Amino acid sequence: MAAFNLTHSDSSIFILVGIPGLEAAHIWMSIPFFTFYVISLLGNFTVLFVVGKEQTLHKPMYLLLCMLALTDIGMATSVVPKALCIFWFHLKGITMDGCLTQMFFLHAISVMHSAVLVTMAFDRYIAICNPLRYTTILTNARIAKLGLVGLTRAVLFVLPEPLFLSREPFCANRIIPHTYCTHMTVAKMSCGDSTVNRMYSSVTAFVFIGLDLTLIALSYGLIIRAILRISSKKAHLKTLNTCTAHICVMLISYTPSLFSILTQRFGQGIDLLVHIILANIYFFISPMLNPIIYGVKTKELRDKVGKYTRRT
Template structure:
C-alpha cells in the first residue's frame, strides 16, 4: 500500500485533533461517550451470550449485535485516548485500517437490516413457509454475502486515498479516520474520492433502502387484506422493533454522510459530536429495543440474570 506524501520529519503519522474548539471540554465530553459505549457493549454482549434459541430472527439479532459492537469499538478506544491522554497520533496504516473497518461495518450493518426486513416479510406474508425459506444455513449464507459485499465496496477506498498528496498537512480535525475527512486534508484533486464515496452512499445504501421499502410495502398490503383488527395490531407489533432500529440507523447516517460533503454551514464541533453519537446511540439502544419488544429474548435474559 502506498505511503502518504506527508511531512519529511514524520511521513507516517496523522494527528487526530478530537473535537476542534472544545479541546478544554474533552474530559467532560468523554463521560457520556464512555457511558454510552459501555452500556452498548453490555447490552449487545448480553444478547450474544444469552441467546440460545437458534431461530433465524435471533441469529439476525446476534449479527446485529456483532455489527453494533464493531461499529462503536472501531472509533471509541482511539477517541477516549484523545480525550483522556491527549494521544492524538495515528499511523498511516492505523488510519487506513480504522477507515476500512468503519465503512465495512457500516455497510454490513445496513445489509443486516435488509435481511431483517426480509425476515419480517416472510413471517407476515408467508408464515407457513417461514421455517423452510429462512433456515439457519440460509441466514448464515446471507451474512457471509453481506460481509463480502461490504469488503468489495470498501476495499478500493484505502488505495485511492493512499495516492493523494498531502503536502505536509497531516492534521485531521476529527476523532477518527473517516474517508472524506482524510481526503479533505489533501492538496490534490479529490474528485475521485468524493464520487466513489457518493457511489457507496447512494448505490449501496439506496439499494438497501429500496429493498426495505419494498418489503414493508408488501407487508402493509398483506396486513390490509386481513379483516381482523387484532390481527392487524399483532402483525404490526412484530415490525415495531425493526422500524425503530431503522429510524435510528438511516436518517442520522445519511445526515452525517451528506453534511460531511456539503454541510459547510454546520459548525465542525457539532458535526463531529453528532457523527460520534451515530456510532454510539444506536448500538446502545438496539438491544434495549429488542429486549423490551421481543418476549422470548426478554424472558431469556430474565432467566439468565436469575440464574447468575
C-alpha cells in the first residue's frame, strides 16, 4: 500500500488500482484486454476504410455503421490504453484533469453511441414500414444532421458532470478501485456535498437510456405490426432478418451498460469485482463484436470486405 500514499506535492493525483484483489494476475488479464482492443480497432477501421472506398456503400445505413464504428473506437480507446499501462507498467497515477477528461469522453461517447442505435432503429423502421419513401426520408445529409444532433446532445448534457466535480474538494484518500475514472466513483471521494452532482448524473443516465430505449421500442413495435400484416411467413422471417444485426448490437450494448449502472447505484450488496468486470465488458466487448456482427449479417458489406482481403 506504500505506493498509494499521496504526499502534498501530488495532491492532484488519483490512483487507479486496476482490478482490486487481482493485482497479481494483472499481467494475465492484460492479454484479453489487448487482444480484444486490437480486434476492435481492426474491425472498426476496416468498416470505415471499406465504406469510405466503396461508392456503392455511400448510403444512410453504412453512414450509420461508420458512426457506430467511430463511437466504438472512441469507447475502447478511452479505457483500454490506460488499463494496459496499469497492467504492464504499474502506471496507476492520473491527474485530476486527466481523470475528468477521461470521464467526459467515456460518458459523452456512450451517450452518442446510444443515439446512433436509436437512429439505426429509425432507419430499420423507415426501410420496412415506408420502403418507397426511404430514399427521400433518409438521405445522407439527414443522417449527418441526426449524428450532429446526437453529438451536441452528448456534449451539452455530459459536460456539466466533470465541471461540477472540478469544483469539489477531495479527501486525502484518492484511490480509485477501477481501471478508469467513473463519475460515481470520483463523486463518492468528494469531501463536500456532492448530492446535486450525483443526482444530476443519475437522472441524466436514466433519462437518456429510458428515452432512447423507449424510441427503439416504439420503432420495433411499429416494425412488428408491419411484419404481422404480411401474409407470408417466409416474408416475415426475411423482413425480420434485416433487423437481427441491430438487435444483436443493442443487446450487447445495453445489457451490460444497464446492469452496470443499476448495480453501481443500487447494488451495494454486489461484489466490487462484479461491478468492475461488467463495466469493462461494456467498453471493450461491444466495440469488438459490433463490426463482426454487421460483417456477418450484411451481405453487401461482407462482399466488399472480402474483395479487399482477397487482394492481400
